Amino acid sequence: MNDKIEKVAQWIITSKRTVVFAGAGLSTESGIPDFRSPGGVWDRYDPQDFYFQNFLSNETSREKYWQMATEMYEPMKKAQPNPAHLAIAEMEKLGKLDCVITQNVDGLHFKAGNSEERVLQLHGTAMHVSCLNCRKSYDRDMIQERLRKTGGKAPRCDDCGGFLKPATISFGQSMPEKETEEAHRRSSLCDLFIVIGSSLVVHPAASMPLVAKQNGARLVIINRDPTPYDDMADAVIHGQAGTTMAGILEKLREKLKQDG
Numbered sequence: 001m002n003d004k005i006e007k008v009a010q011w012i013i014t015s016k017r018t019v020v021f022a023g024a025g026l027s028t029e030s031g032i033p034d035f036r037s038p039g040g041v042w043d044r045y046d047p048q049d050f051y052f053q054n055f056l057s058n059e060t061s062r063e064k065y066w067q068m069a070t071e072m073y074e075p076m077k078k079a080q081p082n083p084a085h086l087a088i089a090e091m092e093k094l095g096k097l098d099c100v101i102t103q104n105v106d107g108l109h110f111k112a113g114n115s116e117e118r119v120l121q122l123h124g125t126a127m128h129v130s131c132l133n134c135r136k137s138y139d140r141d142m143i144q145e146r147l148r149k150t151g152g153k154a155p156r157c158d159d160c161g162g163f164l165k166p167a168t169i170s171f172g173q174s175m176p177e178k179e180t181e182e183a184h185r186r187s188s189l190c191d192l193f194i195v196i197g198s199s200l201v202v203h204p205a206a207s208m209p210l211v212a213k214q215n216g217a218r219l220v221i222i223n224r225d226p227t228p229y230d231d232m233a234d235a236v237i238h239g240q241a242g243t244t245m246a247g248i249l250e251k252l253r254e255k256l257k258q259d260g
């Protein structure tokens with residue numbers, strides 16, 4: 001294990017472009033439940049109500065959506081970045097991070113200190129709400145407060161009356177084109193691709209390590225469980241994201257110090 005941590009730290013030092021790919025495992029270590037796991041919100045709600053088409057087509061689905069979204073938002077709002085988030089933010093400060101491509105919508109990379117331009121949010125963000133008609137963006141807390149005051153009525157846009165929805169990507173809604181393209185581009189250009197806390201099964205995000213590897217990058221996978229890409233990875237660490245990344249950061253700092 002320590003050998004691997006040392007090796008990965010050395011690869012980060014020599015890398016010219018390191019891309020981090022962050023999955024749900026990173027957020028669960030900050031206490032945010034993975035909505036796909038047993039006991040998650042899908043046990044209590046009917047996923048059908050949350051397909052984008054249903055959200056568009058009827059008021060009852062919109063209200064149910066907001067009820068579930070409110071329940072998911074509460075732990076996100078309270079969550080704090082864990083040592084893995086902090087290590088990724090530190091990599092940016094050390095000039096050792098090209099970007100982080102994230103599947104998480106909780107904004108924890110920003111709370112940890114990463115800058116806007118270095119975070120590609122593939123599934124959008126739960127920290128904002130946007131109008132599906134005119135795209136106007138609202139602060140999430142403000143809309144949650146409005147929802148509370150109206151007894152859960154589905155909120156509408158102040159400007160155009162369009163439906164408001166958290167700026168996350170729902171089932172049946174297409175991936176954000178700009179972010180997805182940019183994530184593919186960065187994956188193809190990097191020389192080191194580090195997966196943290198993702199089982200790499202959700203597409204199209206899961207194709208990115210492949211893109212990186214095919215373009216000559218080293219692939220590192222840090223995940224609690226095995227992934228379909230473990231066999232092609234240059235290093236695989238089956239462990240907690242927080243402790244592993246904290247270990248890598250410590251080695252990284254030591255080496256940077258030695259190099260002067």
Ligand SMILES: [Zn+2]
Nearest residue numbers: 131134157160
């Ligand atoms: Zn609008």
